[in-house]
Amino acid sequence: MSIPEYNPLSPAALADPYPLFERVHREAPVFFSERFNLWIVTRYEDIWTALRDPATFSSAISTTVGTQVLPEVEAVLAEGWGEVPTLVTSDPPAHTRFRALISKAFTPRRVAEREGRIREIANALVDGFAAEGRVELVWRFAYPLPMTVIAEILGVPHEDLDRFKRWSDDVVARLSAELSPERQVACARSLVDFQHYFSERLDERARAPRDDMLTDLLNARIEGTEPLTRGEQLSMLQQILVAGNETTTNLIANMVVLLLERPEAWRAVRADPAHVAAAAVEEALRMESPVQGLFRSTTREVALGGVRIPAGAHLQLLYGAGNRDAAEFPDPGRFELERANASSHLAFGGGAHFCLGASLARLEGRIALQTLATRLPGLRLEPGAELARVPHFFLRGFEQLRVEWELPA
C-alpha cells in the first residue's frame, strides 16, 4: 500500500506526526512511499525484526534518505577524505571492529565518572542566565551542554565550540531530503573543513599524546586487525560529534516542552528530581524520539509485517512510530512517569547499532532536567512564544524554546 501523505518535512508532520502513525499502524504498518522511494516500517515488532537481522537489513545507507550526490558536491568532498563507512554506516564484521575500538570510552562506568563535571557545566550555563527571568533555552542551554561535554571528551578547546556547532548542523542538514544545490555544496564544504580541522588535531596528538579520545583513537588497535586509516578515524569522529549533539539537544528541548505542558508530571519532577528525572528522560525519549527513524537496505527479497520487499530496497525504520505502537505501549500518547516498560523504547535503536552514546545521553538528560527543575523556580513556557520545529527528515526537536521563571522579589 502507498501512503502519499507521508512527508516528514510537511508542516503538518513537523507539528504532529502521530495521527498518521496511528492510522498506518491500523491500515498499513509497512508501506511504500513513492515520493521518497522508501519502505516505511512503523510497528515495534517489525522494527525489531529488521534490527535483529543486519545480514538482510544492511546499514550501508543508514543515514541517507536516498538523494543523488551532485557532481559539484562530489568535487568539494574530493578535497577531504570522502565519506568512509564506519560504525552507523557499516555492517558486521567491519562494524564489530569499529565498535570494539571505541566502545570503551562510552561504557556506563566511564560515563558515570563524568557526572560531576557535567553537573558543573549545566550549572555554569544556568548561572549565565538565571538572573534574567527568561531565556531562549535551545541556544543558551540545550545546545551548549552536550557540545561542551563532547568537546571535553574529545579533547578540543572550548573556543572552537561555535565552529563545531556550524559543522555539526551542516553535516546533519546533509542527511535531510530536499536541500537546494547551493546548500548541499555549503554543507559538503563544512564536512571537508571539519575533516581538515580534526586531521590536524590528530597529527598534533601523534607528536604530543594527551589523555583524551583523540589520542585514544589514534592509538586504537585490535590484535590481528589493521589500524584505522585517517579516513576511518575522521568518519568515527564525525559520527560522535554529530550523533551526540543535536540528538541530545533535541532530547532536552522535547522533554522540557512535554513536561511544561503537563503540570501534573512537572510537579512530580519538581517534588523529587533526584528520583523522578530518570523516568522522565525515558518517557520523553519514547514520546518524542529525537531520532524518528534511520535507514536500511535489503540484501535479499524479504517479507516484513506481511509485506514483500524486494532485494536492494531502501527502508526507513521509524523508531518514533514504534515508540507509539499501542501493542507495545498501552495508551501511547499519554506521558506516564510510571510506565513499566518505558526503557524498552526504540529511541536509541537496537541490536548491533544500539546507540553508543545512550548512557551519556541519559545522564546528560537527567542532569539537564534536575538542574532546570531545581534552579529556575516557576519555570514555564513563555506565553505566546512560537514553538518552531527543526525542519528535518528524521530528527525531531525545536529550533527555539522560549521559557520564563520567577525572580526573587
Ligand code: HEM
Ligand atoms: C538523546 C540522544 C541520542 C539519541 C536519541 C541517539 C539515537 C541513536 C540511534 C537511534 C542510533 C541507532 C542507529 C541505527 O539504527 O542505525 C544511534 C547510534 C549511534 N549513536 Fe546515538 N543517540 C543519542 C546520543 C548519542 C551520543 C551522546 C553519542 C556519542 C557521544 C552517540 C553516538 C552514537 C554512535 C557512534 C552511533 C552508531 C553506533 C553503531 O552504529 O554502532 N549518540 N544513536
